[in-house]
Amino acid sequence: MSDALLELRGVTRLFPVRGKPLRALDGVSLSVEPGDAYGIAGESGSGKSTLVRLALLLDRPTSGAVYFRGRDLATLDRAGRAEFRRSVQAVFQDATASLNPRQRVRDLVAEPLEAQRLGTRREIDRRVRDGVVEVGLPERALRSFPHQLSGGQRQRVAIARALAIEPSLVILDEPVSALDMSIRSQVLNLLLELKERHGLTYLLVAHDLALLRHVTDRIAVMYLGRVVEDGGTDDVFASPQHPYTEALLAAVPGSGVERSVVAGEVGPASALALPSGCRFHPRCPHAYERCPVDDPPLYPAGPGHVSACHLVEAGTKRGRLAAAP
Amino acid sequence: MTLLEVENLTTRIATRGGAFNAVDGVSFALDRGEALGLVGESGSGKSMTCLSLVRLLPKRAAQIVDGSVRLDGQDLTALPERSLRRLRGSEIAMILQDPLLSLNPVFTIGSQVAEAVRLERPRPRRDEVRARTIAELARVHIPSPEQRLGSYPFQFSGGMRQRVAAAISIARGPKLLIADEPTTALDVTTQRQFLDLLTELRREDEMALLLVTHDLALVRETCDRVAIMYAGRIVEHGPVGRVFDAPSHPYTRALLESIPSLTGARRARLTQIAGEPPDMHELPVGCRFAPRCPFADERGRASYPPSFAVPGGGEAACWLQGDRG
Numbered sequence: 001m002s003d004a005l006l007e008l009r010g011v012t013r014l015f016p017v018r019g020k021p022l023r024a025l026d027g028v029s030l031s032v033e034p035g036d037a038y039g040i041a042g043e044s045g046s047g048k049s050t051l052v053r054l055a056l057l058l059d060r061p062t063s064g065a066v067y068f069r070g071r072d073l074a075t076l077d078r079a080g081r082a083e084f085r086r087s088v089q090a091v092f093q094d095a096t097a098s099l100n101p102r103q104r105v106r107d108l109v110a111e112p113l114e115a116q117r118l119g120t121r122r123e124i125d126r127r128v129r130d131g132v133v134e135v136g137l138p139e140r141a142l143r144s145f146p147h148q149l150s151g152g153q154r155q156r157v158a159i160a161r162a163l164a165i166e167p168s169l170v171i172l173d174e175p176v177s178a179l180d181m182s183i184r185s186q187v188l189n190l191l192l193e194l195k196e197r198h199g200l201t202y203l204l205v206a207h208d209l210a211l212l213r214h215v216t217d218r219i220a221v222m223y224l225g226r227v228v229e230d231g232g233t234d235d236v237f238a239s240p241q242h243p244y245t246e247a248l249l250a251a252v253p254g255s256g257v258e259r260s261v262v263a264g265e266v267g268p269a270s271a272l273a274l275p276s277g278c279r280f281h282p283r284c285p286h287a288y289e290r291c292p293v294d295d296p297p298l299y300p301a302g303p304g305h306v307s308a309c310h311l312v313e314a315g316t317k318r319g320r321l322a323a324a325p
Numbered sequence: 326m327t328l329l330e331v332e333n334l335t336t337r338i339a340t341r342g343g344a345f346n347a348v349d350g351v352s353f354a355l356d357r358g359e360a361l362g363l364v365g366e367s368g369s370g371k372s373m374t375c376l377s378l379v380r381l382l383p384k385r386a387a388q389i390v391d392g393s394v395r396l397d398g399q400d401l402t403a404l405p406e407r408s409l410r411r412l413r414g415s416e417i418a419m420i421l422q423d424p425l426l427s428l429n430p431v432f433t434i435g436s437q438v439a440e441a442v443r444l445e446r447p448r449p450r451r452d453e454v455r456a457r458t459i460a461e462l463a464r465v466h467i468p469s470p471e472q473r474l475g476s477y478p479f480q481f482s483g484g485m486r487q488r489v490a491a492a493i494s495i496a497r498g499p500k501l502l503i504a505d506e507p508t509t510a511l512d513v514t515t516q517r518q519f520l521d522l523l524t525e526l527r528r529e530d531e532m533a534l535l536l537v538t539h540d541l542a543l544v545r546e547t548c549d550r551v552a553i554m555y556a557g558r559i560v561e562h563g564p565v566g567r568v569f570d571a572p573s574h575p576y577t578r579a580l581l582e583s584i585p586s587l588t589g590a591r592r593a594r595l596t597q598i599a600g601e602p603p604d605m606h607e608l609p610v611g612c613r614f615a616p617r618c619p620f621a622d623e624r625g626r627a628s629y630p631p632s633f634a635v636p637g638g639g640e641a642a643c644w645l646q647g648d649r650g
Binding site for chain 2: 043044150152153180181182183184185186188189192207208209210211213214215233234237247248249250251252253262263265266
């Protein structure tokens with residue numbers, strides 16, 4: 001058994017859509033070690049949200065398994081599930097939607113503690129107060145309702161609530177994308193500080209590559225339900241080993257990269273009518289005869305670095321893909 | 326040659342909490358074929374500025390109370406509604422954030438583009454409409470447009486929908502295109518494609534572009550000049566090169582420094598802007614950024630600074646720029 005905190009092994013999740021299977025996730029494996037800041041990058045339809053739901057035990061895989069501390073989530077009994085929920089918490093994009101508008105901040109932050117019966121009322125009060133202050137809110141905010149707070153403050157409440165029961169893994173799903181520019185860096189700095197102070201493990205899902213680069217030390221890039229590249233953040237950004245990762249990087253405004261912009265787009269029907277062979281081949285500037293025929297597995301592309309691209313296996317990929325055609 | 330000249334534009338909004346100037350003495354000019362980025366956070370007044378330009382403000386709730394908007398010398402604020410309606414679409418067009426809202430879900434793409442085509446003067450003959458509609462869709466790079474005429478918006482991906490919205494907007498060859506967060510709803514790779522399209526259309530027709538966004542990097546890539554708004558006012562403007570390389574206003578500088586980049590040090594603490602944007606009902610007496618500004622002094626807290634010229638182009642509304650001379 002590996003010492004991974006969260007592990008996905010060959011996870012597939014199908015949703016029936018008008019009798020046809022929609023492959024939201026298709027054989028995804030990844031492993032989040034304790035202390036990691038693990039990033040998931042991907043655009044719409046990549047399967048990020050399904051992955052988050054599975055990792056939170058809000059949904060179950062069609063096949064494959066999700067392990068937490070080596071235990072298959074599907075086999076957990078009631079007590080096991082309760083323990084799992086004590087260890088894993090999440091912060092979502094929109095705090096307005098994830099916080100009950102009729103509860104005060106004190107009750108919102110206390111709720112997970114009370115649900116898990118962690119302490120007497122006094123202890124809970126103290127922990128709530130400390131938690132709220134730690135995320136940079138004034139103590140008087142305890143009596144506020146979410147609508148009386150700004151977007152940035154609401155997200156701080158969501159963070160305090162997630163951290164209240166001292167989880168080991170925190171899943172951050174686009175935690176700052178709903179926030180204003182001048183507030184984002186405040187929340188990002190806070191998240192990094194809290195990670196250090198509490199020795200947390202983060203699974204960060206985001207579409208913003210610069211943000212992922214800033215926060216994470218490992219990153220998996222997803223495309224249409226698959227992980228297409230996985231590696232150390234420095235390696236992936238310095239020398240991307242998949243044409244899709246390259247395209248994502250080139251598309252970042254201000255990246256200064258003047259590479260060809262990848263054509264096409266993931267549309268409403270894409271996941272129902274997956275391309276043959278490599279899923280990216282219709283949009284790939286480097287596709288050759290093998291790509292529409294042969295579905296690439298993850299090939300080793302460097303130490304702790306894998307890529308689902310035939311060019312990597314063929315060894316024709318040296319440094320940047322830019323040299324090809 | 327100047328196309329659009331906005332002077333001291335002031336738009337007042339009435340809310341339950343009282344009235345305030347959402348746009349407060351905004352002035353800028355736009356040359357034919359030029360692209361200006363209008364950047365600001367939510368509530369900064371950037372969208373209200375756009376709506377004021379075309380006088381599409383919610384009736385009663387908002388009103389232009391001062392200033393002028395001259396398009397080719399003609400003051401739009403003084404124009405009767407009938408004449409203004411003729412200008413909208415033919416001279417000034419708009420693209421909004423979410424094409425799902427701007428396109429009608431129950432009409433085909435073809436009929437919606439044809440509607441704009443039919444408004445052209447001289448009025449196209451009936452048998453020409455179809456050909457012109459196909460041509461407009463081809464111009465925004467909808468693949469095999471003749472086969473897509475019968476499709477409905479929901480059958481299109483986000484990027485394709487935004488292209489259709491663009492086709493409708495530019496069908497009548499407007500001199501000015503106002504695009505309010507046109508790529509915010511799009512995926513990263515699609516975003517880049519759409520921006521390239523806007524630039525292409527602009528070059529073909531010498532169309533001026535007012536790009537409203539919160540994304541600074543996007544402005545740098547797409548625009549010639551940029552204006553930064555804060556709490557209803559433009560705090561700094563100038564050529565993109567100068568503003569991004571040598572920002573003058575502390576707000577601009579902090580914004581630029583607070584964004585994680587693809588090249589900066591990872592994990593480094595990001596520059597934070599303390600606090601939050603002011604409540605528009607209780608604006609500070611002096612500079613509106615003063616309460617958050619690390620450089621604010623007595624002058625800044627006491628009175629709003631005039632705009633001072635910045636070497637390299639543009640102006641900044643900051644006392645410190647006045648000191649630098």
